[in-house]
Amino acid sequence: MGRVVIDVMFKPEILDPQGKAVAGALARLGFTEFTAARQGKRFELQVDGEVTEEVLDRAREAAATLLGNPVIEDVVRVAAAPEGDAQ
Amino acid sequence: MGRVVIDVMFKPEILDPQGKAVAGALARLGFTEFTAARQGKRFELQVDGEVTEEVLDRAREAAATLLGNPVIEDVVRVAAAPEGDAQ
Amino acid sequence: MRIGVVTFPGSLDEVDAARAVRLAGGEAVALWHGDDDLHGVDAVVLPGGFSYGDYLRCGAIARFAPVMRSVIRWAGPPESASPGLPVLGICNGFQVLCESHLLPGALVRNDHRKFVCRDQRLRIERNNTRWTSRYGDGEEIVVPLKNGEGGFVADVPTLDHLESEGRVVARYLGGNPNGSYRDIAGVSNATGTVVGLMPHPEHAVEEGFGPDRDAAGRLTNTDGLRFFTSVLEGVLTA
Amino acid sequence: MTAESSNDTAASAACHDTVERAVQAPDVDQPWAELGLKADEYARIREILGRRPTSCELAMYSVMWSEHCSYKSSKVHLRQFGEKVTDEMREKLLVGMGENAGVVDIGRGWAVTFKIESHNHPSYVEPHQGAATGVGGIVRDIMSMGARPVAVMDPLRFGAIDHPDTARVLPGIVSGVGSYGNCLGLPNIGGEVAFDPCYQGNPLVNVLCLGTLRHGDIHLAQASGAGNLVVLFGARTGGDGIGGASILASETFEEGGPTKRPSVQVGDPFAEKVLIECCLDLFAAKVVTGIQDLGAAGLSCAFSELASNGDGGMQVHLDRAPLRDPSLRPEEILMSESQERMMAVVRPADLAAFLQITDKWDVEATVMGQVTDTGRLEVLWHGQTVVDVPPRTVAHEGPVYNRPMARPERLDEVRSDTPDRLPRPGTGEELLALLLRMVGSPGLCSRSWVTTQYDRYVRGNTALAQPDDAGMIRVDEASGLGVALSTDGNGRFGALDPREGARIVLAEAYRNVAVTGAQPMAVTDCLNFGSPEDPAVMWQFEQAVSGLADGCRELGIPVTGGNVSFYNQTGTTAIHPTPVVGMLGVIDDVAHRVPSGWREPGLPVYLLGTTREELAGSEWAWAEHGHLGGVPPVVDLDTERLLADVLVAGAREGFLSCAHDLSEGGLVQALVESCLRFGVGLECDLESLCRRDDLSPFVALFSESTSRAVVSVPAGTGGLWENFCAEHGVPALRLGTTSSRPSLDVEGLFAVPLADLKVASEALLPTLFEH
Numbered sequence A, B: 001m002g003r004v005v006i007d008v009m010f011k012p013e014i015l016d017p018q019g020k021a022v023a024g025a026l027a028r029l030g031f032t033e034f035t036a037a038r039q040g041k042r043f044e045l046q047v048d049g050e051v052t053e054e055v056l057d058r059a060r061e062a063a064a065t066l067l068g069n070p071v072i073e074d075v076v077r078v079a080a081a082p083e084g085d086a087q
Numbered sequence C: 001m002r003i004g005v006v007t008f009p010g011s012l013d014e015v016d017a018a019r020a021v022r023l024a025g026g027e028a029v030a031l032w033h034g035d036d037d038l039h040g041v042d043a044v045v046l047p048g049g050f051s052y053g054d055y056l057r058c059g060a061i062a063r064f065a066p067v068m069r070s071v072i073r074w075a076g077p078p079e080s081a082s083p084g085l086p087v088l089g090i091c092n093g094f095q096v097l098c099e100s101h102l103l104p105g106a107l108v109r110n111d112h113r114k115f116v117c118r119d120q121r122l123r124i125e126r127n128n129t130r131w132t133s134r135y136g137d138g139e140e141i142v143v144p145l146k147n148g149e150g151g152f153v154a155d156v157p158t159l160d161h162l163e164s165e166g167r168v169v170a171r172y173l174g175g176n177p178n179g180s181y182r183d184i185a186g187v188s189n190a191t192g193t194v195v196g197l198m199p200h201p202e203h204a205v206e207e208g209f210g211p212d213r214d215a216a217g218r219l220t221n222t223d224g225l226r227f228f229t230s231v232l233e234g235v236l237t238a
Numbered sequence D: 001m002t003a004e005s006s007n008d009t010a011a012s013a014a015c016h017d018t019v020e021r022a023v024q025a026p027d028v029d030q031p032w033a034e035l036g037l038k039a040d041e042y043a044r045i046r047e048i049l050g051r052r053p054t055s056c057e058l059a060m061y062s063v064m065w066s067e068h069c070s071y072k073s074s075k076v077h078l079r080q081f082g083e084k085v086t087d088e089m090r091e092k093l094l095v096g097m098g099e100n101a102g103v104v105d106i107g108r109g110w111a112v113t114f115k116i117e118s119h120n121h122p123s124y125v126e127p128h129q130g131a132a133t134g135v136g137g138i139v140r141d142i143m144s145m146g147a148r149p150v151a152v153m154d155p156l157r158f159g160a161i162d163h164p165d166t167a168r169v170l171p172g173i174v175s176g177v178g179s180y181g182n183c184l185g186l187p188n189i190g191g192e193v194a195f196d197p198c199y200q201g202n203p204l205v206n207v208l209c210l211g212t213l214r215h216g217d218i219h220l221a222q223a224s225g226a227g228n229l230v231v232l233f234g235a236r237t238g239g240d241g242i243g244g245a246s247i248l249a250s251e252t253f254e255e256g257g258p259t260k261r262p263s264v265q266v267g268d269p270f271a272e273k274v275l276i277e278c279c280l281d282l283f284a285a286k287v288v289t290g291i292q293d294l295g296a297a298g299l300s301c302a303f304s305e306l307a308s309n310g311d312g313g314m315q316v317h318l319d320r321a322p323l324r325d326p327s328l329r330p331e332e333i334l335m336s337e338s339q340e341r342m343m344a345v346v347r348p349a350d351l352a353a354f355l356q357i358t359d360k361w362d363v364e365a366t367v368m369g370q371v372t373d374t375g376r377l378e379v380l381w382h383g384q385t386v387v388d389v390p391p392r393t394v395a396h397e398g399p400v401y402n403r404p405m406a407r408p409e410r411l412d413e414v415r416s417d418t419p420d421r422l423p424r425p426g427t428g429e430e431l432l433a434l435l436l437r438m439v440g441s442p443g444l445c446s447r448s449w450v451t452t453q454y455d456r457y458v459r460g461n462t463a464l465a466q467p468d469d470a471g472m473i474r475v476d477e478a479s480g481l482g483v484a485l486s487t488d489g490n491g492r493f494g495a496l497d498p499r500e501g502a503r504i505v506l507a508e509a510y511r512n513v514a515v516t517g518a519q520p521m522a523v524t525d526c527l528n529f530g531s532p533e534d535p536a537v538m539w540q541f542e543q544a545v546s547g548l549a550d551g552c553r554e555l556g557i558p559v560t561g562g563n564v565s566f567y568n569q570t571g572t573t574a575i576h577p578t579p580v581v582g583m584l585g586v587i588d589d590v591a592h593r594v595p596s597g598w599r600e601p602g603l604p605v606y607l608l609g610t611t612r613e614e615l616a617g618s619e620w621a622w623a624e625h626g627h628l629g630g631v632p633p634v635v636d637l638d639t640e641r642l643l644a645d646v647l648v649a650g651a652r653e654g655f656l657s658c659a660h661d662l663s664e665g666g667l668v669q670a671l672v673e674s675c676l677r678f679g680v681g682l683e684c685d686l687e688s689l690c691r692r693d694d695l696s697p698f699v700a701l702f703s704e705s706t707s708r709a710v711v712s713v714p715a716g717t718g719g720l721w722e723n724f725c726a727e728h729g730v731p732a733l734r735l736g737t738t739s740s741r742p743s744l745d746v747e748g749l750f751a752v753p754l755a756d757l758k759v760a761s762e763a764l765l766p767t768l769f770e771h
């Protein structure tokens, strides 16, 4: 059983209210080394077999049609989940 | 300027309505190879200098206190963003 | 009796909570998130709303507000056997209480992924808390429910613990509106001083401004008022 | 807080197109056409300035002279709203048309302000964010009057209900309206959901906001008093909504293509909520002498309108604007439509107090410059003058067009194709089958799938909300003084006759307010039309405006403000002319409000008004036969007024336990809704109605004649009520009695359990949009 990870973030030019809130909270908590923050989505899709190049292509397709909203978001990563990852 | 990426996912036993909805939508769109889906969060924190081990430690601390809720979520990754990533 | 009502940036229902306190016969004292002084209040209400926009997780940022440091200190640890400051967290306030670990569990996105606003039937499962003493044991009430992230979740041992200790304060009837585990609408700490509730009793305290009907089917509804009279009674007898 | 900071980087200070340069290099080619200006408009700008505009000036003029900001095609017609007003109508107007929103005196020292606006196109591109920022925009308009926003409404129109794009657009728009309004803590107290293929590709997202204030709290958008400071506060400026400006910036600089600019905006309702509370604190502290919201045309609009409405000029340093995207050029900063920003004029002595309040709310505030006595609007960029113009020429003296109008050729053909030829049901069985289909049809089915996504309870002053005919808000807790609001539109009637169509929706909104027991008082309107460059559309527009203006005069109710949305069309096909009317009414004590359903058995039920055979443009003709033809129902506003009088007086006298207006779907739809409202049935008989008005049962049930309502009165008061109606000159006909059985029984025709009606009504929207 394999897993594909897809990361989606707001386009850099788009306002990211979540990221803004996170950045503000980090600063108030004293994490001042972090000068900016953005918040996006991470999807994990499970497949029955291995994560082949073909599966990744399908995942890219799914990302483009469903998981990301191309008007405001970029799909920043589509990759097989490394073995070590949790779950 | 460096970036740290922090990924947070629901614990496996916790209801993930968005993941469930994604799985349903994928199936309806014919992406039947994906047998399950989960949706989590990806944070990108910016730092002024390089992403040192120290910075990563601070990021882990931020993840544990603020970015993830240990009651329902796991922090699945804290890492320097690879050069190649978007933005 | 003085009941503090906290305003965080993004709080919405603090006017309603304060009105409910007044209608119940108490004095509502406005508390500001940035001030850790509780001004000697006898109890605290954390109101509904979207504190800090609820962008990260609901209640996650509000939990670190200065006022919460004091609330957490005076409320005491959740499993403690000695009663602390009475605190009622409604909706967003419930989320803040969970994020603060004053109550177990967490609240996640509704299972249907939509915001829902409706009149909700509840059963008061526990009337020996500071906020429910004026209700009958097992009494049914109708109050508004309105949330986008109202699904109460916790791991099985925690749920079992809550059930066996009788700490489920209210349960949804007539359909689970958000996917909450075991239809849980509200829970309390061990002593019943701290209560978190997803539905909004403060929106059912004045005739003509709440749900059309009460639980008995009458065309008037003030079913929520007794949350506020309960705590006043407790304060008087304490 | 950065009271006086600059984005001082070498790159942004780079040589720019200054006024000096415009004088020295007069013959630069400028992209005025790309910015939407016409040749003669560009020539006029040169004439006004006596030189070519700088690129920043060009940016300002082009956005401010756009259709959206200048009302250049509609102005000549909208004047009617001002002209057809009597002194009596003006009496309660504290602020009339032309400001950010009108303000109406409702007594006891209280005033309300309300306005409707459209966000149609952005909501098609990105439904959720487009609708969300639509709510944000109108709320800031209301704030800028000095009021606390207290409620919103959302008249929505979509394409065919089963079109795949509707499945994309509708859930997003609803979640967008909901998430923004819910997060602001504004109860949603009503709206509309309509479907018609003409809105395919052009959904209409209109949003109304209501605000309350004390008489003394009114604020205006004007920069007066030389030396006063101009303060920008709220969110940072990003590259939102500046497509045109990017062209400008890239043409002016040779450093390669324009940077990426967002095509849609993301709203931050939390930032706006904080801004609301911050503004109210600022007003209470009396540290604001003038205020303007930032919406369309952003800083260009705020600077030029404030200066134009003031008594002098203004000088501002554009480089002080806090930016979200440091690569922005001055033209882009001027045009940016970033959300959640406001601009205030502040006396220097009040600045410290002002900044203390913005600090308290963690709102960034920046002194951009000051009011001057030069009569000029001067904008500086790193010390160099990039704009130097007379502000009125930007804000108020833009082009005005008297565009050609022509009655559409096909209209006569459409109007002569009456529904007479359509097959009609006759038997009770057929009527019942039709009823069940109609109750579940797109135009009439329950809207609760939409409205349960909106918070209606927040603030604790909601006296009525969906599904009642109007929303009602208590304004004064001590006395119970309140206001009612309804929004109504009807594209089909507009298509058959734009003038009468507009009067019908005006009448409907008026009636919807009156049935609740509130006295209708003032109107806001959102005029949704196709391209003004199409003479047929322009004719429709003129007809609708004059119909509305005449109608308002006949009713004695002023238009206080509104919005025009043109270019709602796909290719050359325009949407139906769709004026949406928002009607405000006042009620002395919301305890006397009347709901739209009966609450108990044994109550006499009456139909008020006269029914004629009027089925053209009806819900029945459309839903059953896809037919749209003939002439719309007659609307007589004197009759409408009599009806309203009896309803308002009846409510005040405690006569009415229920009142519900008749509109789409006719009598039977109203009866169904009144039964379902509290789950109480009705036994009724149509015989005397059919006899009195000479109708078949089908026509009695489904005709959409105007000026009608159903009411229930307390048991035993039927005779009194009949006399009361007779005195008021309103025909009242006893239809039947509310019943102890949960069923709608129409004597001799059919009996149907309310449960069946409920299922039929509630099935459609979840089936289509829930997954």
Ligand SMILES: Nc1ncnc2c1ncn2[C@@H]1O[C@H](COP(=O)(O)OP(=O)(O)O)[C@@H](O)[C@H]1O
Residues within 6 Å of the ligand: D153, D154, D155, D156, D188, D189, D190, D191, D192, D193, D447, D450, D451, D465, D466, D467, D468, D469, D470, D471, D487, D488, D512, D661, D663, D664
């Ligand atoms: N988009 C919406 N948002 C809020 N309320 C709505 C919306 N659409 C419809 N409603 C409410 O649902 C009820 C029925 O709508 P409608 O049939 O259009 O009313 P009417 O015919 O009386 O104008 C009204 O209370 C109306 O305000």
Ligand SMILES: [Mg+2]
Residues within 6 Å of the ligand: D468, D469, D512, D660, D661, D662, D663
């Ligand atoms: Mg109506």
